[in-house]
Amino acid sequence: xxRDCYFISEPHEKxxxxxxxxxxxxxxxxxxxPESPFRYRDLHVYHLxxxxxxxxxxxxxxxxxxxxxxSRNELLELHLPPKLFAEENKGLCAERDFKVIHGGFTDSPxxxxxxxxxxxxxxxxxxxxxxxxxxxxxxxxxxxxxxxxSVDPGTAAERGSRMAAGPSSRPSVLHGDRLSHIQLSHLPxxxxxxxxxxxxxxxxxxxxxxSDSVFLTCCSNGNLYVLDTxxxxxxxxxxxxxxxxxxxxxxxxxxxxxxDSTMGQSCLDPACCRVVRLSSRGEGEVSDLRDLRIPxxxxxxxxxxxxxxxxxxxxxxxxxxxxxxxxxxxxxSGTVQxxxxxxxxxxxxxxxELFEHQGHVVLSxxxxxxxxxxxxxxxxxPNRPRTLLSAAxxxxxxxxxxxxxxxxxx
Numbered sequence: 001x002x003r004d005c006y007f008i009s010e011p012h013e014k015x016x017x018x019x020x021x022x023x024x025x026x027x028x029x030x031x032x033x034p035e036s037p038f039r040y041r042d043l044h045v046y047h048l049x050x051x052x053x054x055x056x057x058x059x060x061x062x063x064x065x066x067x068x069x070x071s072r073n074e075l076l077e078l079h080l081p082p083k084l085f086a087e088e089n090k091g092l093c094a095e096r097d098f099k100v101i102h103g104g105f106t107d108s109p110x111x112x113x114x115x116x117x118x119x120x121x122x123x124x125x126x127x128x129x130x131x132x133x134x135x136x137x138x139x140x141x142x143x144x145x146x147x148x149x150s151v152d153p154g155t156a157a158e159r160g161s162r163m164a165a166g167p168s169s170r171p172s173v174l175h176g177d178r179l180s181h182i183q184l185s186h187l188p189x190x191x192x193x194x195x196x197x198x199x200x201x202x203x204x205x206x207x208x209x210x211s212d213s214v215f216l217t218c219c220s221n222g223n224l225y226v227l228d229t230x231x232x233x234x235x236x237x238x239x240x241x242x243x244x245x246x247x248x249x250x251x252x253x254x255x256x257x258x259x260d261s262t263m264g265q266s267c268l269d270p271a272c273c274r275v276v277r278l279s280s281r282g283e284g285e286v287s288d289l290r291d292l293r294i295p296x297x298x299x300x301x302x303x304x305x306x307x308x309x310x311x312x313x314x315x316x317x318x319x320x321x322x323x324x325x326x327x328x329x330x331x332x333s334g335t336v337q338x339x340x341x342x343x344x345x346x347x348x349x350x351x352x353e354l355f356e357h358q359g360h361v362v363l364s365x366x367x368x369x370x371x372x373x374x375x376x377x378x379x380x381x382p383n384r385p386r387t388l389l390s391a392a393x394x395x396x397x398x399x400x401x402x403x404x405x406x407x408x409x410x
Contacts, residue, residue: 038355039403042387044081045363046098048395049074053314053376054113055389055397056122058137060382061085062101063389064122065397066110073109075124075145077102077137080399084387098397102138104145111313114165114173121148121187123173127160127313130177134187151190155181164207164215174207174215174229182207182217184229194229205258210273210289218259220312222277224292256280256312260327262319276327276341278317284327284351286341297343299351303332314376322385326354334361334373336390338402355402360392 050067058064061080067073083096111127120137122145132151138144153161157177166172166184172193176182179202184194202219209215217225261275273289274296282303285295314331325342338355364373374393381387387401 038358038405041401041403042084042399043359043401044084044096044098044399045359046078046397046399048076048397051376051393051395052110052391052397054110055377055379055391056113056115057379057382058115058120058122063379064113064115064137065391066106066113066124068109068111068127070109071107073106075104075106075110075122075135076100077145078397084384084399084401098399102143102145104135104147106133106147108133111160112163114163116165116171116173116187117167118169119171121171123151123163123165123187125161125163125175128158130155130157130161130175130181132161132163132173132175132185149190151175151185151187153181153183153185153192157181159203162204162207164209167209167212174209176204176207178203179217179219179225182227195232196227197232205256206260208259208261210261216259216261216275218257218277220256222255222257222279224259224275224277224287226289226292256315258315258317260318262321274319276317276319278315278329280312280315282332283348284317284339284341295346297341297345298348299339299341299343300348301329301337301339301351302353303329303337304335304356305332311374314374316375316378318378318380320380320385321382322380328378328380328388330375330378330390334358334364334375334392336375336378336388354405357388357390357398357400357402359398359400360390360394360396363396364392364394 050069052065053068054066056064058077062077064077066075079099079101081096081098108126110124112125114123120139122135122137124133130153133147134149136146136148159177161175161177164174171187172184174184179200180198182196183192186193202221202223205220206218207215213229215227217227257277257279259275259277261273275287277285282301284299284301286297287295316330318328320326325340327341328336328338330336336357337353339351340354341351343349360375361373376391376393378388378390389399391397
């Protein structure tokens with residue numbers, strides 16, 4: 001199916017229409033959205049045949065994406081546009097498109113994926129079982145992504161599993177759909193090397209390592225736990241924090257929570273690891289490992305919603321790895337919003353919005369689909385301070401570098 005593509009040329013600041021492009025057409029735009037204070041240094045647009053809900057880094061310049069449809073889905077590794085990384089004479093760099101460097105197919109949807117550091121292995125989950133699929137993303141000798149095995153935890157998981165790649169030298173993945181189902185699996189053997197001993201059935205919304213053995217768990221109801229793979233029982237303390245659940249942040253029935261953490265300069269210093277939790281009503285709470293029960297700050301985010309309901313699985317919050325006190329949120333609508341949360345007050349305060357990426361909505365205005373557009377995922381570039389990637393339900397993937405509101409583009 002062909003679709004129209006829109007771009008904004010400089011210096012006219014007008015939306016212009018290009019001829020129809022193929023479903024996987026790539027466009028480079030350097031744009032200023034009409035009637036918007038937000039400006040970009042770079043914006044690259046890629047269209048997938050089917051939307052993705054995963055954007056997983058496989059290197060500084062490559063990402064893995066995959067479809068989540070009910071039937072056969074593509075699993076792709078994309079190389080980011082070389083023009084983005086040109087240090088000098090950037091305008092003379094002709095290579096400004098995404099490039100498929102490896103690809104394969106899966107008969108299942110891909111709802112979650114994790115790249116195992118130091119390997120070419122990606123682990124996926126279909127969102128409807130606890131089974132994990134292992135994939136070799138390939139190398140220079142082959143452009144095919146191949147399935148190499150699986151891990152079957154033997155537990156029922158109607159919602160699918162959350163995952164975190166083990167940071168140690170042993171290839172492993174932490175996974176589970178509920179608190180009582182959390183386990184750490186050694187990938188070469190598929191054997192479980194850690195199981196959390198608890199009967200707590202709370203559904204998980206996130207898993208994240210903060211050191212080789214210590215990890216954070218956020219439940220959908222907002223409860224946060226600090227756990228240690230060296231301690232199996234939930235009733236025992238860890239070297240970092242007592243293993244006791246927090247009360248739901250803000251409380252309330254039907255409210256979904258997600259989280260992200262930043263380890264700062266040293267994961268051994270509790271003050272360097274900050275945790276942000278985001279609720280489906282736009283409330284954020286920031287804590288650090290010194291005492292997770294006392295929020296460092298509480299903020300209300302002015303999130304954009306499309307009025308058609310929220311898909312909890314698309315809700316995302318992430319710390320900027322190279323900017324202080326800066327988070328990005330998505331999943332409420334077709335935009336990605338960036339906020340400054342530098343306040344240090346426990347009372348609820350309004351967060352300052354720094355930027356809103358409206359590109360998915362603008363470029364899909366004339367889509368024939370009547371379904372509301374939602375962002376399905378976003379990630380920060382690990383080294384470029386203001387560069388992000390985002391994906392939406394129309395199959396678009398955007399790579400964008402935003403301009404801070406107090407500066408001008410040079």
